[in-house]
Amino acid sequence: MTTASAPPRSLEPTPGQTVGPFFAFGTNYEKMHEVVHPHSPGALLLGGTVYDGAGNPIPDALVEIWGADADGTVPRARGARRRDDHSFTGFGRAATNDDGRYEFWTRNPGAAAGGAPFLAAIVFARGLPDKLHTRIYLPEDAEALAADPLLSSLAAGERATLIATRLPGGGLHHDIRLQGEKETVFLAF
Amino acid sequence: MTVIPRPPVAPESLLAAPDQASQAEITREIAEFHADFLRREAAGEVLPRTMYDFPPYRSSILRHPTKSPTLVDPETIELLSPAFGQRDVAAIESDLTLQHAGEPLGERITVRGRLLDSWGRPIANQLIEVWQANSAGRYIHQRDQHPAPLDPNFTGAGRAVTNDRGEYLFTTIKPGPYPWKNHVNAWRPAHIHFSVFGSSFTQRVVTQMYFPGDPLFGLDPIYNSIRTQADRDRLIGVYDHDLTEPERSTGYRFDIVVDGPDATWFEQEEGH
Ligand SMILES: [Fe+2]
Numbered sequence: 001m002t003t004a005s006a007p008p009r010s011l012e013p014t015p016g017q018t019v020g021p022f023f024a025f026g027t028n029y030e031k032m033h034e035v036v037h038p039h040s041p042g043a044l045l046l047g048g049t050v051y052d053g054a055g056n057p058i059p060d061a062l063v064e065i066w067g068a069d070a071d072g073t074v075p076r077a078r079g080a081r082r083r084d085d086h087s088f089t090g091f092g093r094a095a096t097n098d099d100g101r102y103e104f105w106t107r108n109p110g111a112a113a114g115g116a117p118f119l120a121a122i123v124f125a126r127g128l129p130d131k132l133h134t135r136i137y138l139p140e141d142a143e144a145l146a147a148d149p150l151l152s153s154l155a156a157g158e159r160a161t162l163i164a165t166r167l168p169g170g171g172l173h174h175d176i177r178l179q180g181e182k183e184t185v186f187l188a189f
Numbered sequence: 190m191t192v193i194p195r196p197p198v199a200p201e202s203l204l205a206a207p208d209q210a211s212q213a214e215i216t217r218e219i220a221e222f223h224a225d226f227l228r229r230e231a232a233g234e235v236l237p238r239t240m241y242d243f244p245p246y247r248s249s250i251l252r253h254p255t256k257s258p259t260l261v262d263p264e265t266i267e268l269l270s271p272a273f274g275q276r277d278v279a280a281i282e283s284d285l286t287l288q289h290a291g292e293p294l295g296e297r298i299t300v301r302g303r304l305l306d307s308w309g310r311p312i313a314n315q316l317i318e319v320w321q322a323n324s325a326g327r328y329i330h331q332r333d334q335h336p337a338p339l340d341p342n343f344t345g346a347g348r349a350v351t352n353d354r355g356e357y358l359f360t361t362i363k364p365g366p367y368p369w370k371n372h373v374n375a376w377r378p379a380h381i382h383f384s385v386f387g388s389s390f391t392q393r394v395v396t397q398m399y400f401p402g403d404p405l406f407g408l409d410p411i412y413n414s415i416r417t418q419a420d421r422d423r424l425i426g427v428y429d430h431d432l433t434e435p436e437r438s439t440g441y442r443f444d445i446v447v448d449g450p451d452a453t454w455f456e457q458e459e460g461h
Binding site for chain 2: 013015019026054066067090109115133178185186189
């Protein structure tokens with residue numbers, strides 16, 4: 001971004017808390033998991049399961065994704081919460097179902113300036129005391145993935161937790177593990 | 190053909206901690222963990238404001254990461270935020286007392302505040318979502334099994350988009366405390382859930398606003414998953430008599446400060 005440093009902070013941040021068990025009626029909105037219309041060009045299904053440390057699916061998690069459009073541009077038109085069935089808003093939200101599964105209709109994100117394309121993601125859940133940031137990378141561009149500053153700082157097993165699997169039909173599969181052997185890499189900024 | 194009913198979504202058994210400790214045990218654990226956090230901090234360890242690993246909150250035991258988060262330079266997408274705007278919510282959505290034919294039961298309150306970044310700059314045009322129990326401590330959510338009455342005139346969900354000065358205002362009723370199954374005789378202090386977007390995705394926060402002087406604060410593992418008393422105090426709305434309206438409602442102030450890496454200082458957003 002820039003090499004100058006920011007001035008000192010003057011305020012302490014408001015700490016986060018768990019989203020709790022009863023978030024659905026407060027956070028649901030129409031077509032919230034349709035970042036693009038399912039029948040629009042390039043639409044694909046991104047889905048996976050959120051697991052706990054015992055390997056059980058988490059049926060009360062909330063996943064949010066935020067990403068650039070296929071050409072790498074970030075949507076800036078206001079109105080990201082309204083779904084008009086043709087605009088790409090970049091943001092989506094999905095609650096996991098009884099089987100711990102989340103699903104989004106979205107497009108392959110483009111990359112910023114030759115980097116490896118990824119979706120920014122946040123996970124919330126009952127029992128999770130605060131939000132967790134992570135990324136969901138596209139699997140294809142091996143060169144860009146190898147050069148990515150985050151991925152190249154990780155061990156192979158950790159790196160794998162951030163890269164989605166391409167499915168034969170063009171969709172993406174990506175599980176998120178809050179704890180355990182294949183625990184997803186979560187991020188601090 | 191017989192239709193076999195599906196089991197309810199995430200049955201209550203999932204929500205009950207298996208060990209069902211006593212309140213005294215939970216209170217003791219909370220005190221021990223808080224003391225341990227002070228020791229670890231004094232020894233130089235950097236701990237998060239909200240502890241992911243906080244066993245008194247029993248359902249967190251299998252749901253918190255065990256590895257430290259990986260520190261990363263945010264990319265462009267992470268320094269921007271979904272572009273919300275005034276047209277994303279109708280004005281009436283911020284008044285939770287107007288969503289039905291009649292008035293909900295309970296103490297009518299207003300909650301207002303400013304959305305700010307760490308440098309005190311107001312954040313305009315960002316989405317704040319709230320949800321809460323009714324005045325009897327009952328959620329409209331199907332999974333809430335607490336045998337307190339539902340209020341036909343209260344749903345308990347609202348939304349607002351901050352104005353040019355970063356301000357928001359909700360009109361609602363004061364939620365009641367409610368029991369849960371973390372341990373025997375577990376009760377949550379009254380609270381309103383807040384979901385907040387900043388001008389950067391890294392600033393996203395979901396939290397809870399509490400009410401001053403609640404006797405349940407010291408007993409509640411969720412409130413106490415926040416490590417320091419100073420930070421726990423930040424989640425308590427401030428009673429402000431200047432926000433109280435004669436014959437109408439009492440007023441609380443709840444400013445929300447979203448954190449972000451230094452790079453968020455430089456991100457020039459429209460609306461700043
Ligand atoms: Fe709650």
